[in-house]
Structure formats: structure tokens, C-alpha cells
Amino acid sequence: xxxxxxxxWTQPLRKHPGWVRILLLCNTVLTRLIYVSYPxxxxxxxxxxNEAFLRVLLTPAISFVLLSIFxxxxxxxxxxxxxxxxxxxxxxxxxxSFPSRHVFSVAxxxxxxxxxxxxxxxIFLVLSILMAVIRVLGGVHFPKDVIAGLVIGLISGxxxxxxx
Numbered sequence: 001x002x003x004x005x006x007x008x009w010t011q012p013l014r015k016h017p018g019w020v021r022i023l024l025l026c027n028t029v030l031t032r033l034i035y036v037s038y039p040x041x042x043x044x045x046x047x048x049x050n051e052a053f054l055r056v057l058l059t060p061a062i063s064f065v066l067l068s069i070f071x072x073x074x075x076x077x078x079x080x081x082x083x084x085x086x087x088x089x090x091x092x093x094x095x096x097s098f099p100s101r102h103v104f105s106v107a108x109x110x111x112x113x114x115x116x117x118x119x120x121x122x123i124f125l126v127l128s129i130l131m132a133v134i135r136v137l138g139g140v141h142f143p144k145d146v147i148a149g150l151v152i153g154l155i156s157g158x159x160x161x162x163x164x
Contacts, residue, residue, distance in 0.1 A: 001079060001143060003083050006079065010088060023137060024088070026130070026134055027135070030131050030134070034106050035105070037113075037120075038112065045116065052116055055161065056112045056116060059159075060156075063152075063153070064108070067152060067156075071096050071099065074098050075096060076096070078095070079139050079141065080139050089138030089140050097140070099149040099152055100148070100149035103131050104153040106128040106153070107149065107150050107152075108160075110127070111156070111160070132147070
């Protein structure tokens with residue numbers, strides 16, 4: 001991603017402040033929806049004494065910790081640090097851009113839902129792609145960051161919910 005690409009991608013949004021507000025709202029709502037849905041799924045599985053509970057708890061948890069350690073080690077700069085751009089999503093965070101933990105989380109949680117309630121999992125997979133687009137347009141991640149987050153989330157889900 002270059003400064004010119006980012007400006008080209010975000011120019012239509014910047015021309016319409018209402019669209020920027022929608023982007024910001026979608027970022028907030030999707031993040032909260034996913035992070036609230038996952039504990040609700042865990043509570044449901046726990047109360048139902050569903051045998052999937054431990055797998056649904058441990059797969060995202062272990063993957064999240066391992067991804068966070070890797071991300072800390074890489075400590076890649078964010079687009080607004082590297083490219084001198086004004087991001088649409090304002091953050092003060094330095095580094096920790098690669099891979100996107102937001103997109104990873106949505107993807108691995110989508111896999112947890114695919115394993116337990118498939119129709120919600122399909123919706124969350126679509127939302128993971130939407131989250132990836134939002135994070136790039138927002139200027140807080142490079143395309144490679146969100147692609148890596150999505151792929152790692154899906155691979156973690158496949159390992160935890162299919163292979164093990």
C-alpha cells in the first residue's frame with residue numbers, strides 16, 4: 001500500500017463525512033458484536049454441557065495468545081506510522097500491525113460458530129472479510145496485515161475444530 005493507493009481508496013469516503021461515520025460505526029459495532037457473541041456462545045455451551053465447550057474455549061484462546069506473542073515479536077509499524085497518512089480510524093498505537101488481531105479474532109470466532117452453529121459461522125465469516133476491509137480503509141492496517149490475520153484465524157480454526 002502506498003500513500004497514493006490509500007488516498008485513492010479513501011477519497012470517496014472523505015468526500016462524504018457520513019460515510020466516514022458509517023465506517024467508524026461499523027468498526028465499533030462489528031468489534032463489539034463479535035466480542036460479545038463469543039462469551040455468549042461459551043455460556044450457552046457450558047450450560048448445555050455441550051462436549052464442544054472446551055474446544056470452543058481453547059482453540060481461540062490458545063491461538064490468540066500465540067498470535068499476540070508473534071505480533072509482539074514482529075512489531076510491524078502501522079500504515080499511519082510508515083506512510084504519513086491521516087487514518088480514518090484514529091489510534092495512538094505504535095507497531096503491532098502485523099497480523100491484524102481484529103480480523104484474526106473474527107475469523108477464529110467464526111470458525112467456532114461454524115463448528116457449533118454453522119449458519120452464524122457463515123455470517124461471521126462474511127463479517128471477517130468486512131472487518132478486513134474496514135481496518136484497511138480505516139488506515140490502521142496494511143492489506144497484508146488483514147490477509148494474514150484472516151488466514152491465520154482460519155487455519156487456527158481448521159486445526160482446532162477439524163484436525164484435532
